[in-house]
Amino acid sequence: MTGFGKPGLPVVVVVALLAVLPTWFHFNGDAFYLDLATRLVILGIAAVSLNLILGYGGLVSFGHAAYLGIGAYCVGIPAHHALYGGLDAIATNSGWFQIPLAVAVSALFALVTGAICLRTKGVHFIMITMAFAQMVYYFFVSIDEYGADDGLVIDTRSELGLIDFDNPLQLYFFCLGSLVVAMALVHMIVNSRFGMVLQGAKGNNDRMVSLGYNTYLYRLVAYVISGAMCGFAGALLGNFTTFISPEMMDWSHSGELMFMVILGGASTAVGPILGSAAFIIIEEVLSRFTIYWHLPFGLMLLAVVLFARGGFSGIIDRLRGRKLLPGEG
Amino acid sequence: MTAILTISGLEKRFGGVLATDHVDLDVVKGECHAIIGPNGAGKSTLIAQLSGTVVPDRGSIRLNGRDITREAAYKRARLGVTRSFQITSLVMPMSVIDNVALAVQAREGHSFKLVRPARSISRIRQEALARLAEVGLAERADAPTVILSHGEHRLMEIAIALASGAELMLLDEPMAGLGPTESARMVELLSRLKSTRTILLVEHDMDAVFALADRISVLVYGRIIATGTPDEIRGNAEVRHAYLGEE
Amino acid sequence: MDTTLLVTQVLNGLQLGLLLFLVASGLTLVFGILDFVNLAHGSLYMLGAFICASLTFATGNYLIAILISLPLIGLAGYLVERFVARHLYERDHLDHVLGTFGLILVIDTLVHIFWGPQGIAIPLPQWLDGQVMLPGGIEVPTFRLLIIGTGLAAAGGLFWVVNMTRLGMLIRAGASNRTMVGALGIDIQALFALVFALGAVLAGLAGMLIAPITEASIGMGNNIIITAFVVIIVGGIGSVKGAFISALLIGLIDTLGRSFLDDVFKLVMSSDAAETSAPAVSAMLIYIIMAVVLAIRPQGLFPPKVR
Structure with a gap:
């Protein structure tokens, strides 16, 4: 529960x-699965970033898709200006800038x-995070230059020198490498002294305050790290889909x-990845059977x-017959 | 006699009820000062104002001469006031030692340290373990907090107060819910501690209070009706009438 | 800025504000008394619009359709309470959010299956479809006035229920002290279900009123729910009075911002800059107001009295 030790086997x-x-x-000629x-890996990074504040910080943020959108527009808008002119200060295809x-x-x-x-x-927190995300949504809907409702096509992917995002396999491994780094970062943070305070505030904020921790600041720092990480995932998403629309930020x-x-x-290391995998599979499988x-x-x-407390990991733990005692194992 | 904590003219009103009615109180360095009073006397409200979760309407609270009346709760802890909670208040999903380590860590100033694994810092771990040993919980260090008994939770509260290194400990009913054996253990522990700390003790258990306190203040309907040594309080007619007589 | 446009837009803002109030009041009641976050509240709004649309075609009369739809949407609210919400009261807000999010997907898809992907326009009866001449020579659509009138009447009715009746007393008591109401020996389960159904009726009514203007469409609920959140956050969660004032405020600001902000901006910047920035700012206006209110008063403008 509190993330002991080295990255586990899972x-x-x-x-x-x-x-x-x-x-x-990929090498068997099936591009679809790559x-x-x-998509799985990029959403995985977003989920890992959300897990930092939601899982470990207990902050139920319902506006994380906004960061995916912001990240993607930060690729799309400079690329748009590089192609069509205007806003010279940010017009570029360079990934080192975007x-x-x-x-x-x-x-x-x-x-x-x-x-x-x-x-x-x-x-309050849940609703306000939702509202701010919706604000970003309407912001981009109102800007005609970037396609408003219809979205913005990203004509050129980010240029990063050695890595060629137009090559699907290179893009994939860049994303996978980023996922590993993101997981390592979150693992490091939650096990640090900072992470202990963050988790302590989730478990009992009053206690942490009475010990002298200004928990507001710790949460804010975690919130910013999480947002930045998700924005990064958004930049990758923009490069992957080469298209960005406000709909991506829908709640x-x-x-x-x-x-x-x-x-x-x-608040498990592998949970967000399993969750994204489950989501992608559910979406793919179900949408093949029915549009509904x-x-x-x-x-x-x-x-x-309604029926399963603890999510997938909880179910797996129960199948293994392990008691759900936090801190165990 | 230097006062570590000086409360003067403190008032707090909830709706029509005066929960704290012009309270003046000094806690002297090194003493164990107990506050007793019947239910609803305003003890919890007083503790809440001292620890910063309730803002007084009037009056002042000074800690070593510094006005902390409107200081944020977390800042008071940094200035040297720690509290235990009447209703056990621990970080349940964490292990016992992690709970105490957080208190040790709090003394380092800030904890915006994101790289080194917290559990690998032996300075912190060893001190946390030492504090647990002091209350007799060393062998439970790695257990998840949730599985400990109520009595052990109360002891953890004390270990955390110790680990925080505060010079003034506000103990809010440390005996609450303890059986006779556990109570005896707690009294014995607190009497050992009081030689090294200043303690403001709010407690219902009269045996414990008279065993531990150097001075006692009696709070009735938000007012302090008497302050004195345990013997003086025992002999005080007004106290007997207002409080002890009611029991 | 001409007066006709101003009056029209004020009336539009009033209309939006009252519809927002109908949605927000249910949300704020359900939250205040049940401490329950119902994301699917917007789905009841949408459902109201669709049911009313079908019944309008079946009966040939919009008003009769509304009268039949109201108890139906109340029933839908009751079912949501009975089969989903009731089991989640004791859980934390995260479960409320995820559970009702699942419910939205279910209701949206069911609506998609029954009514198809297209929006449905509700035809208005002749006598509502025209214009009314206001003193001063300003023409406004009759139906808008009807919406405003109905909204005011519903708001008045709700205030009467909450402030004058025994049910209202229980609701107010429940909002500030849940255990006390339980201790009074009230059937708290029934009270909860009733509040939920009442909230559903109000939200459904809003959906029925807007459908002739915008048509009933999937997703209409998901758009209004966030604005309703902004309303109750600004007003103070749990307060009906706060929801009313803040709904009107948000409705007016949003509507007027969208029509007049560029004119205001033109006073201080070049007309080009104003025309580019005004749409973006007006789209964000209500969220900016929310942020400002929260920065000053995190509990909202009219938080219910503390317990």
């Missing part, structure tokens, strides 16, 4: 599978909105990210919430 297995399987499919895996921009703008947005959101708690997508974290098992795939998906979500 993490190693999952990463190894992610490295091997899509490559195999696409699927790329990706740091995505991280910086996301961090700034997280800082400003987080400073306000974190003054509140509980339901249903924030809900899906939360679903990944919770269903995979919040949201119906079984919604029912499943309801069933998990």
